[in-house]
Every structure is written in C-alpha cells, then in structure tokens.
Amino acid sequence: MSVGVDPIVFAASLLILFLSWKLLTRTKPFLPPGPRPLPIIGNALLWPNDSLAYHLEPWRKRFGDIIRLVVLGKPVVFLTSHKDASALFDKRGSIYSNRPPLTMVRECCEASRMVPRYGAESRVPRKMMKEILKPSSLAAYDTILKDENLKLLTGLLESPDDFPHQLRRMSTSFVLRVIYGYKMASDDDYFVKLGEKGVQIFERACVGAWAVNFFPSLRFLPGWLPGVQFKRTASQWRETLKEWREAPYQFTKSQLAEGEANHSFVADLLEYRQFLLDDEEYEEAVKFAAVTLYGGGADTFVASMWSFILAMTLHPEIQKKAQAEIDGVTRGERLPDFSDLKFMPFVEAVFQETLRWGCPVTLSLPHFVDVDDEYKGYIIEKKTTIVGSLWHFLNDTSLYQNPERFDPTRFSERNECLASAFAFSVGRRRCPAAHLAEKTIRLNIARVLATFDIRPPLNAKGDEVMPEVVWNKDVIRHPQRFNCRILPRSKDTLRLIQRELAGIEKSSLRVPETAPSSSFSPTC
Numbered sequence: 001m002s003v004g005v006d007p008i009v010f011a012a013s014l015l016i017l018f019l020s021w022k023l024l025t026r027t028k029p030f031l032p033p034g035p036r037p038l039p040i041i042g043n044a045l046l047w048p049n050d051s052l053a054y055h056l057e058p059w060r061k062r063f064g065d066i067i068r069l070v071v072l073g074k075p076v077v078f079l080t081s082h083k084d085a086s087a088l089f090d091k092r093g094s095i096y097s098n099r100p101p102l103t104m105v106r107e108c109c110e111a112s113r114m115v116p117r118y119g120a121e122s123r124v125p126r127k128m129m130k131e132i133l134k135p136s137s138l139a140a141y142d143t144i145l146k147d148e149n150l151k152l153l154t155g156l157l158e159s160p161d162d163f164p165h166q167l168r169r170m171s172t173s174f175v176l177r178v179i180y181g182y183k184m185a186s187d188d189d190y191f192v193k194l195g196e197k198g199v200q201i202f203e204r205a206c207v208g209a210w211a212v213n214f215f216p217s218l219r220f221l222p223g224w225l226p227g228v229q230f231k232r233t234a235s236q237w238r239e240t241l242k243e244w245r246e247a248p249y250q251f252t253k254s255q256l257a258e259g260e261a262n263h264s265f266v267a268d269l270l271e272y273r274q275f276l277l278d279d280e281e282y283e284e285a286v287k288f289a290a291v292t293l294y295g296g297g298a299d300t301f302v303a304s305m306w307s308f309i310l311a312m313t314l315h316p317e318i319q320k321k322a323q324a325e326i327d328g329v330t331r332g333e334r335l336p337d338f339s340d341l342k343f344m345p346f347v348e349a350v351f352q353e354t355l356r357w358g359c360p361v362t363l364s365l366p367h368f369v370d371v372d373d374e375y376k377g378y379i380i381e382k383k384t385t386i387v388g389s390l391w392h393f394l395n396d397t398s399l400y401q402n403p404e405r406f407d408p409t410r411f412s413e414r415n416e417c418l419a420s421a422f423a424f425s426v427g428r429r430r431c432p433a434a435h436l437a438e439k440t441i442r443l444n445i446a447r448v449l450a451t452f453d454i455r456p457p458l459n460a461k462g463d464e465v466m467p468e469v470v471w472n473k474d475v476i477r478h479p480q481r482f483n484c485r486i487l488p489r490s491k492d493t494l495r496l497i498q499r500e501l502a503g504i505e506k507s508s509l510r511v512p513e514t515a516p517s518s519s520f521s522p523t524c
C-alpha cells in the first residue's frame with residue numbers, strides 16, 4: 001500500500017511550520033533595562049534628592065546607555081549617549097518633544113505655559129524666542145550685554161572675594177534688561193526679590209516629589225482634607241507666580257505707552273506684533289514666554305562663569321595663554337569687543353571647555369512620549385518620561401580625551417566635538433536662548449581675562465594653595481564655594497573699564513557687529 005501525500009497539504013504544513021518557527025524565534029522588543037523595581041513604589045527608593053546625572057554611572061556600566069526606572073508606576077528613561085538623544089529628541093522629535101504632565105506646576109499653580117506641551121502650546125512662545133533671540137537679532141542687545149559686563153568688572157574690582165554674588169547680580173540685571181528693559185535699582189529691588197522667589201517656587205514645583213504629579217486626579221480633592229497640603233502650598237505659589245509674570249510685563253507695557261521703553265524681548269514683541277492671535281491671547285503668550293526665559297536664564301550664566309573662575313584658578317598657564325592672545329588683539333589698550341572674538345581662537349576654546357567641564361545643566365528638562373515607540377529593539381511605552389544626561393554627553397570618552405581634565409586644546413588643537421553641541425541639549429526643545437547665552441559668556445570670559453588675574457589663595461606662609469574641586473550636586477551645576485584671588489592685571493585696569501563705561505554712556509544706541517561664528521569645525 002503506498003502512502004500518498006497530497007502536495008497541497010504538504011505545502012500548507014511546511015508553511016505552518018515555517019510561520020510557527022518565525023513566530024517563536026522572533027526577537028521580541030523588550031523594555032529598556034534598569035534596576036529591578038519593587039512592587040507599587042518601583043524604584044522610588046533609589047530616587048535621590050540631587051541630580052540623577054551623578055547616580056547613573058553604575059547603572060550605565062551595568063545596563064548600557066539606555067536605562068529605565070519606574071516610580072509609582074510611571075516609567076522614566078535616561079539616555080546617557082548623545083547619539084540616542086539625537087535619534088529620539090531630534091530625528092523623532094515629533095513624538096519625543098512633549099513635556100510630562102507636571103500637574104503641580106501646570107494645573108495646581110495654573111502655570112501650564114511655563115512648561116508648555118509640544119504643539120499648539122509651545123509653538124508660539126518658541127517662535128517668539130527664536131525670532132527675537134536668533135543670532136542676527138542679538139546685535140540689538142550688544143549695548144546691554146557690554147554695560148552689564150562693565151558692572152561685573154566694577155563689582156569684581158570692588159569686592160573680588162564676593163564673586164558669586166557679583167555674578168548673580170549681573171545675571172539678574174542682565175536677564176531683567178534683556179527680557180523687560182528694566183534696570184534694577186539695587187539687590188533689594190522688588191522685581192529682583194520677586195524673580196528670586198519665582199525661580200525658587202518654579203523649580204520646587206517642577207522637580208519636587210509631589211504625589212499629584214504621579215496621580216493627577218489628587219488635584220480634585222478638597223484642600224481641607226488631611227494630607228492635601230500640596231493644594232494650600234499651590235494656592236500661595238499660584239499668586240507669586242502670577243505676580244512674577246504680570247508685574248515686570250506691566251512695567252514694560254506702561255513704559256511703551258509712555259514712549260519710554262528700553263529695547264527688550266517684551267517691548268519688541270508688543271511693538272512689532274507678528275502673530276495672528278487675539279489681543280488677550282497674544283499678551284498671555286508674551287507674558288509666559290518672558291517669564292519662562294527669566295526662569296531659564298537666572299542661574300545658568302552664574303553656573304558657567306563660576307566654573308570658569310575655578311578653571312582659571314587651577315590653571316594659571318591656560319589663563320596666561322588666553323591673556324596673551326587677547327593682548328595681541330587689543331594691545332592692552334581697550335577691552336575686547338564682540339568683533340574681536342573671532343580673532344581669539346584660544347579664548348573660544350576656553351569658552352567651549354568651560355561649557356564642557358563645567359556642564360552648567362546636567363540633565364535636559366524631562367521630555368515625554370505620548371505614543372508607543374520602538375528603538376534599538378526596546379519598547380518605549382507611551383507616557384514615558386525621557387531625560388538626556390548632558391553630563392554624560394560632555395564626558396563621553398569616545399568624544400573627549402581625559403574628559404575629567406580642563407583642557408581647551410581639545411578644541412584648539414585636537415578638533416574634539418564642540419561642547420555647545422550638547423550643553424544646551426539637542427532636538428526641538430534645545431535651549432531657545434543658546435545663542436544669547438553663548439554670546440554673553442564669551443564676552444564675559446574675554447573681558448575678565450583681559451582685566452584680571454585669577455590666582456589661588458595664599459596660606460599662612462604666603463604660598464599659593466590650589467582649592468579643592470568640589471561640585472554641588474544639583475541639576476544646575478557649579479563648584480562649591482572656594483577661595484581665590486581676583487586681582488586687577490595692572491593699574492590700567494580701572495582706566496580701561498572707565499573708558500569703556502564712558503563710551504557706552506555716550507553712545508547707548510550704538511549697534512555693533514553680530515557675534516562671531518565659531519572658528520572650529522566640529523567633528524561630530
């Protein structure tokens with residue numbers, strides 16, 4: 001008896017076998033790896049009070065560049081490689097540029113537009129910032145930038161030991177002038193105090209471990225219930241945040257009405273209306289864009305310049321080399337101007353290295369993905385918060401030789417990847433004020449070097465003793481307080497500053513050349 005096999009049945013069996021084999025051996029996308037979460041609380045116990053950038057390294061070594069944590073059921077993914085950050089925040093920017101719900105600040109404090117969601121909410125303020133803060137528009141602020149620099153130099157002459165305070169004062173004054181055209185009267189100025197309080201509240205509302213950020217429906221509970229303290233806190237904060245965005249805005253508006261407004265971000269937007277919104281909506285957009293800039297700019301300049309002063313204290317040879325370059329351009333007869341900077345490649349390298357080594361912002365603001373996605377074989381679930389660890393990008397050994405060393409020659413001689421490519425994050429939520437920040441820090445670095453020697457402190461025997469390098473552990477990174485001597489380079493220093501001050505006063509409407517473009521070509 002012959003056993004006949006129907007060819008159709010045979011072919012169908014083969015096909016089923018093949019499909020089953022494919023199905024069984026298919027590589028399933030997995031969630032990104034990370035420390036094992038506990039039931040319910042997840043990895044909440046591992047969550048530190050300071051910046052997570054400093055805690056990621058052991059996990060990066062164990063799990064790789066993409067690390068997933070879970071807190072109270074909410075996934076948070078950290079990216080420690082700039083390539084992954086560019087792939088997601090930039091190339092897939094249409095789905096990775098949102099911000100997480102942040103219910104405490106958005107709903108409870110009624111300040112949703114200070115952390116705008118990607119799309120309709122972020123489009124207008126981003127466009128406003130882009131327009132007013134693009135390199136070609138920034139020349140209009142040159143006089144302010146130089147004037148504020150002179151105040152810093154004068155402050156350093158008067159009380160050099162108090163340099164962190166001088167930096168903070170300059171930063172606040174500069175931000176108030178650029179955004180609102182407001183000249184602060186003193187450290188006790190109402191707008192200064194209001195801004196300090198506003199920044200503090202905003203940061204606490206955003207980064208504090210508020211239960212309502214994890215369980216947004218808690219916001220509907222009545223405020224008198226025990227354990228709902230956050231609602232009482234939020235109602236106080238709401239008032240301060242409102243006053244913070246209203247008061248300086250109304251100042252500029254009334255100055256404009258009286259024809260006395262100084263040039264500023266807000267005055268520009270109110271005068272040359274460019275967006276098709278009704279009046280109320282337009283004004284709200286300007287107010288929020290302005291106050292968000294205030295929040296972004298308040299501490300970052302201070303952090304960068306503070307790191308620069310530490311680097312110069314530790315490296316007198318680098319300082320001398322940069323000073324020689326500056327003197328070669330100005331002949332020591334004037335302060336460097338924006339147009340001089342393109343002839344100072346080593347000073348540019350010091351600026352880049354200050355951004356890299358100092359890393360003023362260690363983590364990107366949190367991004368948020370609204371849809372499920374797959375990347376490098378991992379599932380990135382919808383509603384995942386994603387954070388780029390900028391500190392890792394700027395200390396990546398595949399990009400930077402001995403990244404722990406402050407070494408500007410990595411840019412002036414070795415063509416390593418420019419720090420400005422990462423320090424401001426990447427993609428569609430990259431810092432909108434990056435050009436302004438770069439321009440300000442560049443000029444201040446060049447002018448401080450032109451006028452001062454920064455030296456280590458002396459011990460009882462009169463010997464120089466290098467300060468210890470200790471950093472704070474916050475998201476905004478700067479060194480811990482250290483001692484140094486900031487000495488005028490010569491008796492001409494005061495004369496140089498005074499001469500420049502007189503020039504600024506005489507021609508406060510002068511609009512000098514635009515900022516130089518970097519003289520390096522990045523290798524990444």
Ligand code: HEM
Pocket residue numbers: 115116122126175292293294295296297298300301304360361363364365366367390423424425426428429430431432433434436437
């Ligand atoms: C060295 C100086 C600065 C650094 C390193 C820096 C860095 C950053 C970083 C890393 C972000 C988050 C980007 C992301 O989420 O991916 C950011 C956002 C932002 N920065 Fe800066 N920044 C600096 C100076 C400034 C200044 C001077 C201002 C304002 C005058 C400013 C305004 C902002 C604003 C408004 C945002 C939020 C953008 C958004 O949500 O779309 N920053 N910055």
